Amino acid sequence: MGSEILTGGMLIAFLAYGDFWRKMRRAAHEGFNVRASTSYQPLQEKESALLVSHMLQDPNGWDDHLKRSAASTVLSAVYGWLPIDSSADSLVGRINEMMHRVVQACLPGAFLVEIFPSMLYLPDWMATWKRKGKDFFRKDTAMFEELLDDVRNKMVNIQNSGSSTPCFAASLLEGEKKFMLNNQEAAWLAGTMFGAGAETTAAALSVFMLAMTLYPDVMHCAQAQLDAVIGRGRLPTFDDRPNLPYIEAMVKEILRWRPVGPVGLPRRSMQDDWYKGYFIPKGTIVVYNTWAMNRDPKYFPDYDEFRPERYLDSSGQLAEAISDTHSLGHFTYGTGRRYLRPAFTYIHIKGFARICMGKDVANQALFIDIATLLWAVNIEKARDKNGEHIIPSRTDCLDEGLVVRPVPFRCNITARFIEVPSIIAAVTVPLARIDSYN
Numbered sequence: 355m356g357s358e359i360l361t362g363g364m365l366i367a368f369l370a371y372g373d374f375w376r377k378m379r380r381a382a383h384e385g386f387n388v389r390a391s392t393s394y395q396p397l398q399e400k401e402s403a404l405l406v407s408h409m410l411q412d413p414n415g416w417d418d419h420l421k422r423s424a425a426s427t428v429l430s431a432v433y434g435w436l437p438i439d440s441s442a443d444s445l446v447g448r449i450n451e452m453m454h455r456v457v458q459a460c461l462p463g464a465f466l467v468e469i470f471p472s473m474l475y476l477p478d479w480m481a482t483w484k485r486k487g488k489d490f491f492r493k494d495t496a497m498f499e500e501l502l503d504d505v506r507n508k509m510v511n512i513q514n515s516g517s518s519t520p521c522f523a524a525s526l527l528e529g530e531k532k533f534m535l536n537n538q539e540a541a542w543l544a545g546t547m548f549g550a551g552a553e554t555t556a557a558a559l560s561v562f563m564l565a566m567t568l569y570p571d572v573m574h575c576a577q578a579q580l581d582a583v584i585g586r587g588r589l590p591t592f593d594d595r596p597n598l599p600y601i602e603a604m605v606k607e608i609l610r611w612r613p614v615g616p617v618g619l620p621r622r623s624m625q626d627d628w629y630k631g632y633f634i635p636k637g638t639i640v641v642y643n644t645w646a647m648n649r650d651p652k653y654f655p656d657y658d659e660f661r662p663e664r665y666l667d668s669s670g671q672l673a674e675a676i677s678d679t680h681s682l683g684h685f686t687y688g689t690g691r692r693y694l695r696p697a698f699t700y701i702h703i704k705g706f707a708r709i710c711m712g713k714d715v716a717n718q719a720l721f722i723d724i725a726t727l728l729w730a731v732n733i734e735k736a737r738d739k740n741g742e743h744i745i746p747s748r749t750d751c752l753d754e755g756l757v758v759r760p761v762p763f764r765c766n767i768t769a770r771f772i773e774v775p776s777i778i779a780a781v782t783v784p785l786a787r788i789d790s791y792n
């Protein structure tokens with residue numbers, strides 16, 4: 355239902371290995387590989403300042419600000435949009451709804467067709483679920499195609515005016531021949547990048563807020579490094595990244611400590627296999643346990659503590675990551691094929707696992723948002739009416755389908771020094787209200 359009907363075989367994460375997946379992956383890689391991701395850094399810097407500005411104006415709405423900021427950054431990277439002014443933007447809502455619909459459809463027991471695949475061939479008039487699913491696919495396709503057309507029209511105007519807005523959708527259109535994707539495929543790929551990137555990044559940032567509230571010493575360590583490297587006269591930038599290993603370690607620890615996807619995407623084995631005496635017949639659905647792998651005591655002693663230092667060497671620099679983690683030091687972006695090769699007897703089970711295509715742009719967003727927030731504000735436990743600290747739960751979480759995030763909690767957010775508001779105001783342009791997509 356999720357892969358073939360609701361998304362018409364167009365959602366890259368659901369595609370089986372094969373030529374079509376490779377075509378999609380190649381096009382996505384071109385726009386989001388580690389080098390291409392650097393072109394989104396200027397907009398990520400601007401968005402991080404805007405995030406601080408919103409946090410200072412309305413500290414109680416911090417969770418909404420995180421959602422707006424993450425959605426806005428991914429929309430700009432994918433479609434070249436100007437910042438959106440609310441996480442309730444109608445387009446964001448519609449794409450998120452689409453993702454939730456698909457995730458719900460994939461839950462075991464949601465649709466009988468998963469148990470009886472031959473139901474897929476029932477004629478539409480006999481299967482309401484199929485008709486409705488196809489209708490959603492038509493509407494979502496129209497939405498994504500309209501977004502792509504919008505970029506196409508802008509590109510024509512840009513050719514006339516001589517200015518340019520780099521974005522993933524524009525690179526897809528420019529590379530139409532090279533990528534060999536038709537209009538519908540390109541439209542779905544761009545739309546999926548937004549769907550896969552916005553809520554995941556916002557959820558990881560809410561884990562950061564929880565960690566700062568529970569671990570003030572970590573926050574002070576990060577702020578000491580920010581003060582030493584940047585001082586108090588300007589905001590952090592990506593040029594500071596090599597000199598801020600503690601912030602880099604925090605990004606890793608946030609993703610390891612509370613993975614926003616505690617289990618990975620279910621995958622199907624491509625051939626019979628054996629693993630540690632267990633027989634895995636071809637076609638078995640296998641789900642990798644990110645939560646457990648990120649808490650393997652062999653690699654992560656005191657795994658339940660939030661301790662960025664575990665990623666640093668004795669001189670405070672980033673230590674070499676444990677092997678088989680794509681230099682990440684955790685499995686929250688997926689395992690990739692490499693990790694599972696040594697674990698399985700035969701590599702033909704490689705159809706099993708993949709890795710996130712947006713990990714570099716997501717790591718960049720987390721880095722700059724965390725650096726800018728901690729440079730500018732303190733995040734502390736709120737107090738109740740008796741002046742006692744309110745301690746948020748370490749474990750309560752909300753399962754939102756695509757992501758699992760901490761339950762909403764109160765915290766105090768205050769500027770660290772008097773000049774913060776004026777420095778932020780100098781770099782944040784007033785929000786350009788864009789027309790919402792209807």
Ligand code: HEM
Pocket residue numbers: 366367368379382386428546547548550551552554555558614615618619686687688689690707708709710711712713715716
């Ligand atoms: C903190 C943020 C993020 C997390 C934790 C995350 C996590 C993941 C995970 C676990 C997968 C599944 C890997 C597998 O198949 O086993 C995945 C796939 C994917 N992610 Fe992300 N992601 C994040 C941000 C992003 C962003 C910002 C984008 C794009 C702009 C993105 C695009 C994708 C795509 C396209 C796939 C499908 C890859 C494929 O099937 O080949 N993700 N991500």
